[in-house]
Structure formats: C-alpha cells, structure tokens
Amino acid sequence: MSYDYFEDLLNQQSVFKDESKLDINFIPEKLPYREKELSLLSQLFLSLLKNPNKTSRKVLITGKTGIGKTVTVKLFSRILKQAAEKRNLNINPIHINCRKERTSYKILVKILQFFNPNIPNRGYSFQDLLGFLEINLNNTNVHLVIILDELGYLIGQNDEDLLYSLTRINDERYNEPLKLSLIGIIRDLTYLDKLDVSTISTLQRNIIKFSPYSFDQISEILGYRIEVSIIENAFSEETIEMISKIIWRNADIRHGLDLIWKSAKIAESKNRRYISPEDIRIANQGLIPFSIHEKLKYLSSAKLIFLLSIVRQLKNGNKNKVTINYVLEDYSLLCENLERTPKSYSQLWNYLQEFEREDLINLSIVSGNIIGRKAFIEILDTPLLKLKKIIYNILKTKGIII
Ligand SMILES: Nc1ncnc2c1ncn2[C@@H]1O[C@H](COP(=O)(O)OP(=O)(O)O)[C@@H](O)[C@H]1O
Ligand SMILES: [Mg+2]
CATH class of the missing domain: 3.40.50.300 (P-loop containing nucleotide triphosphate hydrolases)
Structure with a gap:
C-alpha cells in the first residue's frame, strides 16, 4: 500500500487560477477607473x-x-x-x-x-x-x-x-x-x-x-481581480455583489481582495469548486461580535423565532438574499411546532424594520406599495451557522426548545 498524499493533493483541482494575483504587492495590467x-x-x-x-x-x-x-x-x-x-x-x-x-x-x-x-x-x-x-x-x-x-x-x-x-x-x-x-x-x-x-x-x-470608487465600480474591479486569479464560474454575480456590499461602507478594495482570497480558501478546504454566500460570511468574520449577542439577548421570543426562520432559509437555501414570502412557510411551520400563533404579516414587517435598524439584517425594498410590498432580506457579515446557534441558545434560556 502506498501513501500518495502528494499525488492526491496535486491532483486536487484548485479554485485558484493564480493565487499570487490576489497578493497585496501584485500590480495588475489594468486598473479600471x-x-x-x-x-x-x-x-x-x-x-x-x-x-x-x-x-x-x-x-x-x-x-x-x-x-x-x-x-x-x-x-x-x-x-x-x-x-x-x-x-x-x-x-x-x-x-x-x-x-x-x-x-x-x-x-x-x-x-x-x-x-x-x-x-x-x-x-x-x-x-x-x-x-x-x-x-x-x-x-x-x-x-x-x-x-x-x-x-x-x-x-x-x-x-x-x-x-x-x-x-x-x-x-x-x-x-x-x-x-x-x-x-x-x-x-x-x-x-x-x-x-x-x-x-x-x-x-x-x-x-x-483620488476619489473613492462607487458601488458599481467596486463590483467591476473585484470582478476583474477574480477573473485573473480564480477559475471561471467559482464566484457568481451574486457573491461578487455580496462582497461589494460588505466593503462598500469603507470602499477599501483591499478588504474585498482579502474576502475573495479567504472565501476561496474556505471553499477549497471543503473540496468545492464554487464559493457560497456562507463562505463569504465566514471569511468576513470568524467570530460574532459581542454587540450581536447583546442585541439578540434583548429581542422578544416572537422576534427571535422569526429571525431564526430568516437565518434558516438563507442557510438552507444557500442564498444571499430571500424574500419575506420565502421565509413565511418555514416560519409558520416553526410556530406550529412550538404551538405558537404566527404573527401577522404587517407585524412581521415591523419586525423586519426593527432588525434592520439594529443592523442585524439588510433590507432592500423592491416595490413600495403595501399590497405588493416586496423586499429582499440579507445577512451579510455574520456566519449563519453561528447566528443560528446563538438564537437557539437564547431561546433555550427562555424555555423554548427547537
Ligand atoms: N482600479 C483597480 N483595479 C484593480 N485593483 C485595484 C484597483 N484599485 C485598487 N486595487 C487593488 O486594491 C488594493 C488596495 O489598493 P492600494 O493601491 O493599496 O490602495 P491605497 O494605496 O489607496 O491604500 C490593492 O491590492 C490594489 O491592487
Ligand atoms: Mg497605499
């Protein structure tokens, strides 16, 4: 029996086309914008x-x-x-x-x-x-x-x-x-x-x-750096958009390149040839900041249950954003299992707005009128698995076991 560790490792296909092109000292041929x-x-x-x-x-x-x-x-x-x-x-x-x-x-x-x-x-x-x-x-x-x-x-x-x-x-x-x-x-x-x-x-x-890049410029620049360093189709338009949103506040491209590198490493360690939204969340934050614990601790059980549904749907569907309707099914089921009455639609809307004010989620409203109100819910910078565990634990202290 032979141990072909090196052969195995060398045969493993990498998500990187050329890792060095994400290096801080690398000078790309083009500098868009x-x-x-x-x-x-x-x-x-x-x-x-x-x-x-x-x-x-x-x-x-x-x-x-x-x-x-x-x-x-x-x-x-x-x-x-x-x-x-x-x-x-x-x-x-x-x-x-x-x-x-x-x-x-x-x-x-x-x-x-x-x-x-x-x-x-x-x-x-x-x-x-x-x-x-x-x-x-x-x-x-x-x-x-x-x-x-x-x-x-x-x-x-x-x-x-x-x-x-x-x-x-x-x-x-x-x-x-x-x-x-x-x-x-x-x-x-x-x-x-x-x-x-x-x-x-x-x-x-x-x-x-030098003025800061706009959101679209950031996405395009990151897209270009991905194109030269990562295999095709490993990052989707959605995952690039997600990284752009995370770094948008500071507009620091270096942070974006770090996220690309780290999330690609995470995907690779899982033998995947594409980068999932969760890889990016984990790359962005190994640890959940203390402030999030504090915010969650003071949410009512009803709100925590709804937030949990959002987290589960984002996580299970491996999506970077979901609509409220998409979450509702899981939410009703969860309430049924816990023998609790689900909150009304308009009540849940208020919850969403509160979550956004607390920076727990991002909300982008697509259509404004009340009846056809449609909004995408995103969680950008907290790994969902950890978030889920924290919510489970807080609910447990309130006597709610899921
Ligand atoms: N227009 C661009 N196209 C491609 N990469 C860029 C562009 N602007 C910045 N970068 C990359 O972003 C990172 C940060 O840029 P840098 O020149 O170090 O910023 P600054 O000196 O302004 O702090 C570097 O890795 C750089 O290669
Ligand atoms: Mg500099």
Missing part, C-alpha cells in the same frame, strides 16, 4: 521624456485608504520606466513606504542603495547621506523619481528634514541638469500643515485627488 489618474500622471511627467533633466516634478497624491493610490503609482512607475528605456533615458522610480522606513535617515539609506547596494545602515550623519545623494546624482546619468508612500507617517513624527531637503536639492542647481522628482502619497492633506510654508507651496502645486 484609474485611467484618468494614470493619464494625468503621464501628462505631468511628459517633460521628463521630452526635455530630459530640464524639469523636476513634484506631485502629491491624496485620498482614502484602499482606493488604489499605491497601485496606480506603481503601475505608472512601470509605464514611465518603459517609455524612458525606449528612448535610452535612464529614469528610475524608487518606491518607499514611510510606514516601514520610519525615519528620514532610513529613507535616505534606501534611496542610496540604488547607487550602492552595500551602503551601511549606520555610521553617517543625515547631512553625510544627503551629500552622497547629491554627488551620486551629479556623477550619474539618472533621473530618480522618489515615491514617498504613506508620507503622513514621516510628517507625523516631526521628521521633515528629508522632505525639506528633497524639495530643495534641485533648487540650488541653476542651469544644472535636474535629476530628481518626487511623488508623495498622503491620505490626509491636513498633515501638510506641519510643514514649512515653502515646502507646502512646492508640494501643493500638483495635487491629484
């Missing part, structure tokens, strides 16, 4: 190609977290470098994350590594390093585009020497070739207030503001 920003950057940096070393660009990029600032600048760097190479120009972008390289000193070392990979991490003064940078720029035929990402971290620590120096390094070189440009990425422009007036005015000349 950031074309405008890419084109704006290209216009600003065009002079570096047209009149090499005659201009020094300083650009500031701003906008909320997770809306593609970093990835857009990274893709732009690649495009710029390629265009320069085509023309035998040496333009080199250096991306630095100021959250990682906390100090001016460390950032300068990182920049200098471009010229000398073995530059020691200590032993020099900040001024020494700045001097090295100037010498290197003078002696080589390169134009550096220094990208200071998460710039707020540097400014927040009262360590602005570098920014001050980098914005001036060219200014003292009248008629000399200009060898350095700067792109700063900052979430909140108010950080700039801490800088000296002339640095502010230099940086503020070109600001590109």
